Amino acid sequence: MYPSLTVRDFVGYMAEIKGVKNQKKVMQILEQVDMAQFANRKISQLSGGMKRRVGIAQALIGDPRILIVDEPTAGLDPEERVRFRGVLSRFAKDGKCVLLSTHIVEDVYQLCEQLAVLRKGTLFFCGSPNDLLSHVGGKVKIIELENETDLISLQKKTVVLSTTYEHNKIQARIMDENNRFSVQAVPETLEDAYVYCMGGKSYE
Amino acid sequence: MSKMLSIAKYEYKMQIKRIAGWIILLFVLASSMMDCLPVASNLARIEFLGDIHYYVRRVFSFDGLILLFGILFLTAGRMVDDRKTHRRDLFMTAPIGKCSYISGKFVGNFLYALTLMYALLLISLASFILLSPSAVPIGEYASAIFSVSFCIILPATFFVVASSVMLPELVDIRLVYLVYSVVFLVNAFSTDQAEPAPFYIFTQGDLAKLIWQHPKYLEIHVGSACLNLAFMLGIGVLVIILVAVKRQFWRTE
Numbered sequence: 001m002y003p004s005l006t007v008r009d010f011v012g013y014m015a016e017i018k019g020v021k022n023q024k025k026v027m028q029i030l031e032q033v034d035m036a037q038f039a040n041r042k043i044s045q046l047s048g049g050m051k052r053r054v055g056i057a058q059a060l061i062g063d064p065r066i067l068i069v070d071e072p073t074a075g076l077d078p079e080e081r082v083r084f085r086g087v088l089s090r091f092a093k094d095g096k097c098v099l100l101s102t103h104i105v106e107d108v109y110q111l112c113e114q115l116a117v118l119r120k121g122t123l124f125f126c127g128s129p130n131d132l133l134s135h136v137g138g139k140v141k142i143i144e145l146e147n148e149t150d151l152i153s154l155q156k157k158t159v160v161l162s163t164t165y166e167h168n169k170i171q172a173r174i175m176d177e178n179n180r181f182s183v184q185a186v187p188e189t190l191e192d193a194y195v196y197c198m199g200g201k202s203y204e
Numbered sequence: 205m206s207k208m209l210s211i212a213k214y215e216y217k218m219q220i221k222r223i224a225g226w227i228i229l230l231f232v233l234a235s236s237m238m239d240c241l242p243v244a245s246n247l248a249r250i251e252f253l254g255d256i257h258y259y260v261r262r263v264f265s266f267d268g269l270i271l272l273f274g275i276l277f278l279t280a281g282r283m284v285d286d287r288k289t290h291r292r293d294l295f296m297t298a299p300i301g302k303c304s305y306i307s308g309k310f311v312g313n314f315l316y317a318l319t320l321m322y323a324l325l326l327i328s329l330a331s332f333i334l335l336s337p338s339a340v341p342i343g344e345y346a347s348a349i350f351s352v353s354f355c356i357i358l359p360a361t362f363f364v365v366a367s368s369v370m371l372p373e374l375v376d377i378r379l380v381y382l383v384y385s386v387v388f389l390v391n392a393f394s395t396d397q398a399e400p401a402p403f404y405i406f407t408q409g410d411l412a413k414l415i416w417q418h419p420k421y422l423e424i425h426v427g428s429a430c431l432n433l434a435f436m437l438g439i440g441v442l443v444i445i446l447v448a449v450k451r452q453f454w455r456t457e
Contacts (some may be wrong), residue, residue: 002214002218002290002291004218004221004222005214005217005218007215009217013210013214014294014298016206016207016210016213016214017207017210017295017298017300018298019206019207057298058294062298070333
């Protein structure tokens with residue numbers, strides 16, 4: 001983006017080179033991405049989230065049927081991330097397709113009807129978020145450990161999804177595939193399923 | 205064509221808002237007024253300052269050269285920066301042709317440079333009108349504007365803008381700055397000579413003698429003037445063509 005241009009000028013510029021003559025369309029698009037009130041602000045004075053919304057605005061100006069976004073919410077604060085999700089949802093509600101590439105599992109859970117997991121360059125899983133969740137359903141458990149030695153031995157027995165350290169103890173979130181631990185299962189999250197995917201277990 | 209004009213329009217809009225350009229112009233105006241205005245102190249130093257043709261030539265021989273040097277830095281990298289900051293990817297999605305993009309960038313920057321050059325000319329002429337010791341016919345002003353435009357402003361601005369916008373696309377921008385700094389320095393230290401000097405580029409040499417000729421050196425070397433003009437236009441056209449035929453323009457990898 002050109003930092004010296006205002007938001008309106010920049011989107012207007014992109015509109016002109018995309019052959020959109022109607023400058024009213026520029027303000028409509030800015031309203032769509034919640035940037036109409038900042039139309040006269042210079043790009044250099046925008047926050048990271050605002051710049052990304054301007055980026056989406058310039059992408060929407062040609063009325064595309066498919067929108068491809070790469071890590072759109074990385075580095076954004078929670079409020080800006082929620083707003084950005086709203087922008088993408090609004091675009092998708094008209095039956096248009098958004099291809100979202102992200103490592104932020106929460107975004108996928110909130111936005112996506114279909115997801116694909118790539119592992120080492122190959123398609124590892126393709127389906128709905130609920131399909132992915134169903135593979136780890138009832139198998140995620142939390143085990144309390146005394147020390148690091150216990151954690152190392154646990155890692156040899158099962159997939160450890162995450163660990164937290166509390167009151168000199170270690171809480172390990174594990175994937176108990178063979179029901180070897182007699183502990184109550186906890187509600188599974190998409191992040192559990194994603195980490196499990198990356199852990200090398202196949203669902204086939 | 206409309207896409208090219210859009211790029212030129214926004215390029216001009218961005219450049220004209222840059223405060224640095226106006227600061228350079230202000231500095232150049234102050235310098236030219238101190239050196240060239242036909243006031244008593246300057247006329248005691250240089251007897252020809254009351255002649256409008258000598259006046260415009262003197263303004264553009266030195267102060268115009270400084271302005272062109274500033275324009276070189278203001279317009280250099282306008283295209284290569286788009287690639288470095290991935291802005292060119294946006295143009296690829298438009299989509300837009302290479303020639304429209306290149307010509308749009310060039311036209312926008314050329315018009316911007318001309319705006320500064322003609323601002324210098326017009327303000328200098330206005331100052332001359334106010335302070336000139338004798339009345340000068342309007343025809344003389346028109347003739348001076350015409351000759352300084354065709355002998356210095358248009359060819360030199362074309363040479364500088366084409367080089368500064370296009371060359372960094374072909375060679376490292378630091379090398380461009382270095383080479384052109386040497387070229388400007390050589391030109392700044394060149395003085396009027398009786399001998400033909402085809403490569404006294406920009407604002408000296410026989411092309412500039414077409415505006416005003418020193419009474420001592422009556423001969424004009426036409427071949428030298430033509431070579432001077434061909435050098436400036438030729439280099440400008442050559443760099444534009446080199447960029448236009450460059451392969452892997454949109455993608456460097």
